Amino acid sequence: MLPDYLLAFTIWLLIALTWMPVYIHVLKQLEDSAQSKFVHELFYQYLMEVKLGEAEKGISSIEKKEQTYPIFWEEDNKVCIQYENVFQQSKKICDVWTE
DSSP, X not given: OHHHHXXXXXXXXXXXXXXXXXXXXXXXXXXXXXXXXXXXXXXXXXXXXXXTTSSOTTOOEEXXXXXXXXXXXXXXTEEEEEEEOTTSOEEEEXXXXXX
């Protein structure tokens, strides 16, 4: 009787130790995806405000949710926003500005 319980416990432990890191990684990916969506929306909202004249074109950063997102106006009318994702990687989203 005891070996059966031990075998069942070992199998459940093996399953848990195998799938738990996968589950955690999937949760991190979902969080990263939500953050990326938020930054994209923030960036395009800013671009629309600039287009409508409600925001300044040369602004250097946006502050939302206790975080600062720097904005870079580069040559050839290229505008970019930079942020750090869930995995502590620096990400940059760029678009071409047209008047």
